[in-house]
Amino acid sequence: MGSQDIEKKNGFAPIVGLKYLFKKPHTVRYPKEDLEVFPISGNSPNYRGFHTNDLEKCIGCGNCARICPTDAVTMVESGDVKVANKFAKIVRPVFDYGRCCFCAQCVDVCPTGSLQMSRDYIHSFHPDLSVPVADEPEIVSKDFIWRADKKRSENPGYVRNESNKFDKVINFERIEPKKTDPDKRKISFSKYVQIYSKAEASKEASRCLGCGVCVEACPNELHIPEYINAISKQNPEESLEWIYKRNPLPLICGEVCTHQCEEACVVGIQGEPLAIRWLKTFSASNVDDYLKTSKITLPKFNGKKLAAIGGGPASLAFGYYARLLGYDVTIYEAEEKLGGALMWGIPVYRLPKDEMMKDINAILSTGINVRLKTKVGKDVKFEDLMNSCDAVFVGVGNSKPMTLKIKGEELEGVMQGLTFMHMVNDGSLKDLKGKKIVVVGGGNVAMDVARSSVRLGADVTIVYRRRIEDMPADPEEIEDAREEGVKIVEMGVPAEIKGEKSAQAFEYAVASLVKDPSGGRPKPVVDEKSPHVTLSVDYVIAAIGQTPSIDFIPTDIQQKIGFDGRFVPVDEYGRTKFKGLFCGGDASNSRQDIISAIGSGMRATKGVELYLAKEERNV
Amino acid sequence: MSEWTEIVDYFRGRSMWMLHYCTGCGAIELPPTMTSRWDMERFGITPMATPRQADILLITGYLAIKTLKRVIYTYEQMQAPKWVLGFGSCTINGGIYWDSYNVIERLDKYIPVDIYIAGCMPRPEAILDAFVKLKEMVQMGEAKGYEKYVKNYDWYKANQDKVLKRTSPVLKEIEKVTKIG
Amino acid sequence: MADILDEIKSMDLKASWLGDWEFEVLTPRDRLASILSYLKSKGFKAFMGLSCVDWIEEGNFELVYILQSYDLALEAIVKTKIPRQRPVIESMGTIWKLCEVYEREMHEFFGIEFTGNPNLKPFFLENWLDIPPLRKDFDTLAFSEELFEFKEDETHGIESPKRIE
């Protein structure tokens, strides 16, 4: 049709209009009737109206607030809600409908799926006539602000459904670092987990939502979102700078940290959490000079002297941060090498010694004195230290192992886990070919013992009191151990070790699990009916935990600080009840892992500073 | 006298003319509301081209500073009784343009608003709902924003002037640093 | 189609494809007028737009001329940089009269002077006394907070973790 063939209208055309008299009206007579075009009456079934939020499912991560293009969402503390898990915060999103543009980006980014939109959209407000004009803007704007709750959830609108869950929509698969085959790795002590390549690291880092729930899970509150963001920008230097602010042992931590951050990671709610630990390893191993990269300038010594007892991560961290404040620190280590549990407790396939020394050397290069093979209490008197130094930090680990308390424990071939690991690490134990070993316990030490034994050629069985899923060891560790051929016996309660001079058989009872009414882990219960199983063994290794040993401290001081045999009570700055004595490391925190130890050392530095500043004022 | 006012208010509510002025994007939902699908003439509301014959001023969303001036002119030209409807998020607290250098934040600092509607933008149903509410308010004699404007003229004027009659740069410090070469 | 790019390259200018249907030409500012008229004579008759990018760190404004050829179905994007300190450039109103309108906008939003453009009066903004708003050093939120009297909490109520520093 072109403009030239427009025909003229005929004169009867208006009459055609009469036919509309008999048609159904086009008008929707709202509010008397509603739209009837969708499967349900009213507006569309996926309408983006006011928000609904399942307050108990919500974990308060704040991603909705951060994605909001209009800044309409504020996280407000809500004491009246129950939290879903131990990492959940008690803040909940509050929406300002004087800002909201109903774009649903908050719904799309909600990791728990608790936030949804309803089909409700009508809300109007008129300010009261008596309100003074100057207050009116505030009053009006307040009326449009409310916390989203479940009130509207019977009328759901825009909801994230199956087809646009996180894993279908965003790059979501965890990138596992390459690992050597179990068959190959079980014959060698070399490291079997490969560090990410730059591309892998950047891809893995780009899964981070940046909410920072992990930060609160971390015992030392590392700047996790910041350093992951830097990796995502392919900038390991910047990343290390962030890490180094709160962790002077980045590579060690990357390799062996218990990574509670990953348990808290919100990405893990719908998929697998970020490999935060491996990312840290990546940035630490891609930087040669930590101090230079993190732009550390060392201050002059301020004349104060500090002593740190023990050469483990707590003392190293304490030494490093105290040095940054200008203190002159001396570390007293009983063994011939620094590192404590890292050196002797952790097998080299998890933490190669050269990687470890890289971290430690960086710390030492700041100018920290180290006195090796010096046992406090034997070579140096504790009282002398207290007198000669301005403050003393006790950063000793747990060296006193707990015993099985069963018959036959005194037999030859029955060993403690830590002793065993020490022997493996110092090279005194080289071959266990053909030997049968039973490891009792389910922690990381038990795994280390078992897997080291496998590498030495032994046939290993782990006996644990509860189920595999109750084991305190990292799931990855358990998985890797099983891949390497470690047998795991669940619900085995040790009963007796038999043998004449050396251990020959290990007997355990098969327990049944009884639910703990208070909600904790189920308890294994053994009674007369429980069947007993006997394994023939060459060695039995108990790895069921340790307690600290602070024998070098005089008993009166031990009593004064309230040491109960397992635990030294300290405040948030590592201060004990004895003036000038600070404590960190496994001796003073219940989590007993490396990052807690580092954290305790760092906080103790702050405590020392507060203490000395106070001293000065008093003088 | 008061009975007479009640009667007048009742009839006022039955016939309100809406000024045909699209100040912002919310105006796109007005044609459907005005025409056959939702047909707001059922409530006696119909568009009107000139401010002097209109009763309702719709602020359909954001107001750029330049438009604010026109809106104030228009509002002052309208004859009382007159009512203002704030449409959507932008009029309440800035909406999506909260950080824009050219869009005002809260409408009721500049002119009195009788009723606000949530939404970005409000659906025709929400608009009709607000109209019905406004109608009730007018009939009850509760919508007296125009009296407020007269009473608090100085306050409104001062707010208006702050935005419209600027004599010096708003961000003084920055201006010093980056003087155009 | 590729010929035009080779020809431009032979004129000692940097040019490259940005996509299937468009290429960019980087030119020094003194050759801008000649390259634009050359492209116009080659079929890029329609002037589609003028944009500006404020590269504050390198201290330049980058002017971007977008041209369209209906015969070749190609877009040419001509870019030139001028110093941020003295943002002055000749008006291209002699080639496309239409360009003067865009220049007026860029003058308003970036403060660029176009010599030869008779009409650089305020356009979109009224009574604007601050630095041009699209410059990178103009803080729109601060401006908005100051003029419209509100205070924005950009932490969204998310507390930063409590750390012992």
Place this chain on the structure above:
Amino acid sequence: MELNPLKESNDYKYYELFIGPNHPGIEGNFSYVLKMKGHSVEEVTPDPGLLHRGFEKLMERRLWTQNLALIPRICVPEPDINEVAYCLGVEHMMGIEVPKRAQYIRVIVLELARMASFLFGMSGLGGTTGHYTSVQWLIGDRDYILDLFEWLTGARVYHIYQYPGGVKNDLPDGWLDKLSDFLDYLEKRLPEYDKFIFQNPIIQKRTVGLGYIPAEDAIENGLTGPNLRASGVMYDIRKAQPYLVYNEVDFEIPKTGDGDAFSRVLQRRLELSESIKILRQCIKQIPQGPHRTKVPNPFQFRVPKGSYYSKVESSRGEFGYYIVSDGDVKPYRVYVRGPSYSIGLYYATKALVGMRIEDVPVWIHTTDMCPPDFDR
């Protein structure tokens, strides 16, 4: 902008008046100052900025994906075109491949938006020519398109449905049937539209021969889209530089070719038929498969360094996004080229001169300009 008062010096011959912003004859919130002599226009000065929101600045402050909430608001009558243009640009710069199904859905959405925009624009013409039936009919029918959109995206006007890498949700069950029902309905309606709009003597008298734009003028002044094609330049981005799956569907560029106001409207009307044709093919050809490909999460959404000018044929002409990235999570600069810019702010100052005042609104509406897209 202020008006100049009448002056004695020129014998009160000239006077100035505003057309807009508060004027039913102008599209949107925008105004021209007309200097008049008698009833003919002597000089036209556009006065934009009444809708200026500083989008280009706001976008620099927001994440790449946060901008998706902002972008549809640049041009109200056809938000989807903005979304698609921006997404196409971002996808090109990131090298994202969009699944076939998503591309088809995008074409469907774009064509529906074009139809909605045409119906809206035409109703405006009805308003300015005093032909109020067309307002009632066309806006009413446009609402059926909005219903389809609402079901698909969850909102009537601002759909926020596109996302880099595809579309946010798959088509709901039964949506395509509903779409084809609507197309049947519209096809039945179209002859009626033709009768009462194009064969209507009033509209013919008001538009035929008005505001003639020769082809060279149209090119020289940067006109695009139906306005350009009505002048006889058969250039359509969908054909010349096919994006999405426009090369897989069969459609034609209708030729009207007079360049007057009537042919501009007719051009749109005929392109509406082509849209229906495209939609019918899409319904038939749309493949199964994913509607979205995976992209980084919004907080880590980084676009590689570079720049790109992406464009989409909208119902008004070429909508272009010049996007500059410095590799960060926020765009460095986004420049929006609105299709009405050249015609509304520049060409109108030439074309309206000499026109009678009552023709000015008609001319404005036949060019279908949309002030928000140049005000931004």
